[in-house]
Amino acid sequence: MTNHSTPADVLASPKKLPWYRKLGMQVLVSLLLGILVGFAFPKFASQLKLLGDMFLALIKCGVAPLVFLTIVHGIASAGDVKSAGRVGWRAIVYFEVVSSIALVIGMLAGNLLETGRGMTAVAGAVPPPAAAKAAPQGFLEFMAHIIPDNFVGAFAKGELLQVVVLAVTMGIGILAIPEDKRVKINVGLDYISEVLFSFINLVMKLAPIGTFGAVAYSVGSSGAAVLIALTQLVLSFYGVVFLFIAVVLGTIARLCGFSLWRFLRYIKDEIFIVLGTASSESALPRLLIKLERLGCGKQTVGLVLPTGYAFNLDGTSLFMSMGVMFIAHAYGVPITLEQQIGILLLMLLTSKGAATVSGGSFVVFAATVTSTGILPIEGLAVIFGVYRFMSMAIATCNTIGNSVATVVIAKWSGTFDAAVAERHLYPERFPDTAAADADQRQPRGVPMTKAG
Template identity: 55%
Template sequence: MRSTEDLLAAEPPPAAARRKRWYRGIGAQVAVAMVLGVVVGFAFPAFAVDLKIVGDLFLSLVKAGVAPLVFLTVVMGIASAGDLKKASRIGLLALVYFEVVSTIALLLGLVAANVLSVGEGASTHASGAAQDMPAGESEHGFTAFLKDIVPDNFIGAFSSGQLLQVVVLAVLFGAGLMMLKPHMQAQVNKGLEVISETFFAFVNVIMKLAPIGAFGAIAYSVGANGTGMLLALAELVLQYWVVVALFIGGVLGLVCLLAGFNIVRILQYVRVEMTLVLGTASSEAALPGLLKKLTRIGCSKQSVGLVVPTGYAFNLDGTSIYMAICSMFVANAYGIDMSIGQQAGLMLIMLLTSKGAATVSGGTFVVFASTVAATGYLPVEGVAVLFGVYRLMSMATAFCNTFGNVVATFVIAKWCKEMDTDKVNAALADPKAFLARTEPELDDLPTDTPATDRVDDAPSDTPVVSPSLTSSTKK
């Protein structure tokens, strides 16, 4: 086995690349934009509320490219598995992992809500003015969930905004692709690689606007809630962030430890994507970057292509915690004493409804409203009280959902032996150095640097989700 030093030395940094300036990195730009958004939100609250459109437009642009990327990634992940049996093994293990971890997240949320007595001091504020909120679905339960995941036409799945429908179509399309003759499979795969690379380039252009989108989203959040937030809701936000941090550091940290990874190093590797998630409160914003980064570090194309998109629909740890804590907040605020049996029943309902949560900002709140209505005893009007601080909580929700899927990809790839363990260990030994070699900023390179000297893509012997056009034509 090669040593860590040998592996790191095997990929020398480009000679023409200069040291990257901190302000040119997208992560630093988003962080600065978030700080400016907070300042504007407090100083000019009325103006900051109008900036909501800026964040919404950015998220709309991201959504335009996410569904095709998910479809292409899942299809190519299945195709690269070589056979349906191998793909099924990864997918089945992923679903089992998702259910176990999501259940733990729900339990943690319910336990924390009981220990912290969330909402008990909010009884005098429960009748506050209701705000506009998304309407829940007219149907609830397992039957409605099944109807929602199967689209009635191929194109409609992409326009509906329901990512789970796209995943279902991609799995079926990938299974059909593997039944074709080998020469036909090769032709289709080559075409999908070209289209995938094009969509990644499209999303990369959109990501240049991420600091502007983050600025608008944060400014709106602070301007709408900064000075008028009730004490009980402020306590709820703080308690929720603490519980999410406990889940990430405790539960996901333990999972990483058992799998042989350092959760801090993993977080350092995806810090840009996670900063973007915090700024936009949307896990979709990080999806394009994660699809490339996770394959580049050593996770196989099939593991990334199957685990990440599926996790965006099924592995919503932050959503589970949010629904558990906020349901108990509504119950306590309205003086409803829920027994252990009622809480257990509530958890079963949330295990189903949480799978329908959208990955964009606002989707979790819609599903939460539907869950409260499905209980039959929690007052739906209590949901409106929480809408004012939803944005502040959705940042933690999206962060937990996204990072949970990152951890799941590392763990499942290792369990299924779909990982270059030596390369992953070497990269995580110094994530910053690995990123400097594999993802140099184009702005940091001299203008006369030949394109062949740049290392925007992984080495040719590393499987990636979206191989470059030049590498796909090599003999």
């Protein structure tokens, strides 16, 4: 697909929508209204659970095919990444290692902080039927359950864990097909995925209604306990994201010989865009240009950064693992160490491709919670009430993580010009470069890089 955008177009400020048309603002307003209605009319609010349930049902309709196509397409596309040689396999190794670290950190934080504990106990509530009926599963039972005996049945029954297994198998099978045919298959997957993404985006427009019903019901039935639990979740999540960026990414940057603080200052405009839009994709075109200007090889930037949007979602990994533990604590569902390990392995797969659709982190999180079979899906609606606040940190962490990954892999692969990078990271030493950056706000003679 040809992109006729110029660097000036890409680095220009995006058009702003009126505040009342922004989904995040609509969700925020509905969240506040839900809290007010829950406190003022608790009996009426308890009947609004239907709105949240209907919204969740619509999401569940698209989750299975969306996760299937995302994983299949991601694995099929990885064949192209591997064919790129040393850059490709280094990128895949880095993505999987750092994503795994993020998942483990999120799970540890969820266990240590115990956010959500007592949310239902305060109001004397009991876990939902979905949680009460779920029998404890050992690791062997968990592994045996993931193998489907019917391709269509896995989708029809909503067995999303089995759908993931089918997707992985299908993706590996596509890699065995000749490259000319595989390209056509990938194009077809793109078209089908576009339809599903459009469906999910349409459903997400109904999020304010679902949020209003879910939050009103939660506050009306549990009172202030749910608000305290959600506030703890948001604050603890921001703290964990900050520590991950400062400690994990900071350590990686230091080991690779550059300052994370200097680098963040260089891409600060893109970070602010992501914070404002809560979408990591909003800064992708600009980052493609700025990272190449920083001294990273064009091929490396064009390969690593877009691929990272599917395989290296650090913020999404933190959110998913902390969210799972929040729901478990909130509804009093015990999760053994074996089950936590199984869920971590599941999230390594389901977290891939979350950035390809608006609210993708929540969609794949919903898929993960549903796939476990032991966590109540009612907790999804409660978390979605504050998802907008969390999505800002999720998108920012994803963007910073992928930007750092691009520089690290460029240095690792020998496609990084340290002298050029120094001129941009230390503008006080090179006033000419600093003045050019401030004046132009764009690279000279750098064409728009194709991100796909």
